[in-house]
Amino acid sequence: METRKVQRTGKSTFIVSLPKGWATKNGIEAGSIIYINQSDNGALTLTPDRSERDLTMRLDIGSKAGDPLVRDLIACYLSGFRTIEVTSSHMSSAQKKDVHQLVQKLIGPEILEETSNKVLIQDLLSSEELQAERALRRIKTVVKSMIQDAMLALVENNKELALDVIQRDDDVDRLNLLISRQFTEILRSGFIKREALDPVTARYYAQAASNFERMADHAYRIAEVAVGSEIMLPQEMVDELRRLDELFSALVDESFTTLLHQDSDKANEIIDRVSEIRMSTIAITNGSNAADKVELMVRLVVSSSVERMLDYIQNIGELTINLKHAMAAQEMK
Numbered sequence: 001m002e003t004r005k006v007q008r009t010g011k012s013t014f015i016v017s018l019p020k021g022w023a024t025k026n027g028i029e030a031g032s033i034i035y036i037n038q039s040d041n042g043a044l045t046l047t048p049d050r051s052e053r054d055l056t057m058r059l060d061i062g063s064k065a066g067d068p069l070v071r072d073l074i075a076c077y078l079s080g081f082r083t084i085e086v087t088s089s090h091m092s093s094a095q096k097k098d099v100h101q102l103v104q105k106l107i108g109p110e111i112l113e114e115t116s117n118k119v120l121i122q123d124l125l126s127s128e129e130l131q132a133e134r135a136l137r138r139i140k141t142v143v144k145s146m147i148q149d150a151m152l153a154l155v156e157n158n159k160e161l162a163l164d165v166i167q168r169d170d171d172v173d174r175l176n177l178l179i180s181r182q183f184t185e186i187l188r189s190g191f192i193k194r195e196a197l198d199p200v201t202a203r204y205y206a207q208a209a210s211n212f213e214r215m216a217d218h219a220y221r222i223a224e225v226a227v228g229s230e231i232m233l234p235q236e237m238v239d240e241l242r243r244l245d246e247l248f249s250a251l252v253d254e255s256f257t258t259l260l261h262q263d264s265d266k267a268n269e270i271i272d273r274v275s276e277i278r279m280s281t282i283a284i285t286n287g288s289n290a291a292d293k294v295e296l297m298v299r300l301v302v303s304s305s306v307e308r309m310l311d312y313i314q315n316i317g318e319l320t321i322n323l324k325h326a327m328a329a330q331e332m333k
Helices: 020-025 067-078 093-104 132-156 159-189 199-228 235-261 264-277 280-285 293-332
Strands: 007-009 013-015 034-038 044-048 056-060 083-087 109-114 118-123
Touching: 056 067, 067 083, 067 093, 067 159, 093 109, 093 118, 132 159, 132 199, 132 235, 132 293, 159 199, 199 235, 199 293, 235 264, 235 280, 235 293, 264 293, 280 293
Parallel strands: 056 083
Antiparallel strands: 007 013, 034 044, 083 118, 109 118
16 A cells, blocks of 8 residues: 655645556546545545546457357446447348347447448447436336236236236346446446445445346246236135235335335345245145146246245345445445
């Protein structure tokens, strides 16, 4: 750790010199702009002016297509590259289709240029517009509606509603990737302009978004069952699903609010309630007509998904407790 002596110039201005090695490494010279961010514990973070135009990736995909190509593009997006130049000596129509389909699923990137061997992707979303709390709130709202509508579609054998739930899963994926990308942006720059979100909180928000996204995956599974099966559920299972629907609606809202307020006492209450509700899944699996193979399959899928969604709500409760203590430790530094 280097030390610097604070000097005074004029009557009220304090100055301190920058380490030469750091300045050289970051291209700092006379006239350069440095951003200064003050955290709650009084620490100052100095960040060089990293122009967005420097965040450019040239990605030579060769013959790569399908999932491997999509994974590379998502990694570039999550890493915060503002411009991604996808190239190949012989880019196929299938490769271009993969690029187009992925770009449509991301928030911010647009295709600005396309030739026979290149696709230029530019992120048009400014880092100043990235709002983790707003995106997390949107994820919570979509996930809550997906769970409600997936169970309703199964109860009422409403395939149109079930298909709508399946389509909404893409919205959750896009928002989850956006929050993960913002976390990377905060780690790289030290802060987000106009966004009073510290790296510790950003990390826990990203983890919470991931848990909400996994809940959406299980609402998706229940919706798939509603689309693919022709069955009239017994009344006792219908009643149980309606009861769980109300419980999940409350739990999703409360877990989100508890995380935002860092209320560890409420988080512990939610975790205890989840443990009590978990016993309800036994009634779904052990139905009166479990000898019917189709009904048994539906019961098993729903029971498994309900179990996993309860796990993720419990995870968010634990994240809340961890975040509160992490912030307390940060304030003590």
